[in-house]
Amino acid sequence: MIERKLIVRGVLAGAFAGLLAFVFARVLAEPWIQRAIDYETARNAAQAVLDRASGTLADSSGPDLFSRTVQANVGLGIGMVAFGAALGGIFAVTYAICLGRVGDLRPRSLALVLGLVGFLAVYFVPFLKYPANPPAIGHEETIQERGGLYLTLTLISVLLAIAAVWFGQQLKGRLGSWNATLVAGLSFAVAIGVTLLVLPDVGELAANKAVYGHQSTETPLPLRNAQGTIVFPGFPADVLAAFRLYSVLAQALLWGALSVLFAPLAEKVLQPATR
Amino acid sequence: MSVQTHDVATPVVVSLPKAALMLLSTALLALLAYYFIGVDEGMTSVFGKTMYVHELLHDARHFLGFPCH
Numbered sequence: 001m002i003e004r005k006l007i008v009r010g011v012l013a014g015a016f017a018g019l020l021a022f023v024f025a026r027v028l029a030e031p032w033i034q035r036a037i038d039y040e041t042a043r044n045a046a047q048a049v050l051d052r053a054s055g056t057l058a059d060s061s062g063p064d065l066f067s068r069t070v071q072a073n074v075g076l077g078i079g080m081v082a083f084g085a086a087l088g089g090i091f092a093v094t095y096a097i098c099l100g101r102v103g104d105l106r107p108r109s110l111a112l113v114l115g116l117v118g119f120l121a122v123y124f125v126p127f128l129k130y131p132a133n134p135p136a137i138g139h140e141e142t143i144q145e146r147g148g149l150y151l152t153l154t155l156i157s158v159l160l161a162i163a164a165v166w167f168g169q170q171l172k173g174r175l176g177s178w179n180a181t182l183v184a185g186l187s188f189a190v191a192i193g194v195t196l197l198v199l200p201d202v203g204e205l206a207a208n209k210a211v212y213g214h215q216s217t218e219t220p221l222p223l224r225n226a227q228g229t230i231v232f233p234g235f236p237a238d239v240l241a242a243f244r245l246y247s248v249l250a251q252a253l254l255w256g257a258l259s260v261l262f263a264p265l266a267e268k269v270l271q272p273a274t275r
Numbered sequence: 276m277s278v279q280t281h282d283v284a285t286p287v288v289v290s291l292p293k294a295a296l297m298l299l300s301t302a303l304l305a306l307l308a309y310y311f312i313g314v315d316e317g318m319t320s321v322f323g324k325t326m327y328v329h330e331l332l333h334d335a336r337h338f339l340g341f342p343c344h
Contacts, residue, residue, distance in 0.1 A: 003294040007301050025338055033334055065330040072334055079312055079335020086308035093298045093305075100287035107285060123340060132340035135333070139344075146342035147318030247338055270288060 014088015115259025
């Protein structure tokens with residue numbers, strides 16, 4: 001049962017890669033997540049003062065079921081490791097299907113290529129349109145639409161990647177491996193580019209446009225009092241930039257570690273078959 | 276299995292009809308995990324209007340790029 005061996009190794013490699021990504025996130029990203037939460041807290045306090053001045057009722061914030069310490073350590077740890085394990089499972093299934101069906105790739109090279117394609121299709125392409133946001137960014141009333149758009153884009157991106165691989169295989173006989181790969185990659189870029197253009201910006205969702213006018217994102221704008229004077233700043237740009245950079249790096253680490261760890265394990269499993 | 280035309284070719288080693296059950300069930304489980312880590316108790320909720328999963332995995336959800344409140 002080669003597929004079972006591959007899946008066990010994929011899940012283990014993924015869980016370990018998730019652990020690495022957790023350590024990375026805990027050390028480098030958590031301080032920025034905390035700053036975003038501090039901004040949110042201070043902003044809510046400022047909003048409450050404004051609301052009291054104008055006589056409107058302030059809305060209560062979300063539930064505090066877990067302390068920040070639990071969220072930043074236990075929650076983040078469970079989330080990253082479980083996410084890694086899940087990716088590892090999908091990775092191994094895809095790897096098993098691709099073996100021998102996607103061109104002359106050695107077992108180890110296939111693992112690396114799959115890691116790169118997975119990182120791009122599952123995370124980075126959706127990120128281009130709907131990037132990761134720290135706490136304090138994201139309106140509660142649009143979560144349905146934002147969730148739907150993100151998952152739709154992820155699904156389209158994965159399907160287009162599969163289509164591109166299939167297309168490349170069709171062209172291989174005529175163009176050779178190198179050119180077929182280039183053409184397949186280029187057609188993926190064009191198709192996904194059109195998709196990215198067609199999908200709406202988060203800020204242009206009807207619920208957002210009604211309140212905030214034309215904005216491309218939900219990043220909090222400065223708060224103004226009744227006179228129009230800015231009384232509280234918009235979301236700090238450095239916090240947003242750092243959070244997103246670390247989000248991309250953590251996913252690169254996760255996918256990279258998964259494929260690098262999986263590659264030799266898979267090669268060992270496959271040795272009787274490839275020799 | 277000596278179908279090696281040149282030294283890099285990897286033969287098909289997993290027959291899809293035979294491995295279908297194992298591959299599909301793994302993929303399904305992994306997708307279920309993806310859903311609970313990234314989506315549940317946010318956009319949709321399987322076990323009603325609770326917030327335990329959402330709140331516990333809050334930081335991971337933001338950091339992994341999923342839309343959140």
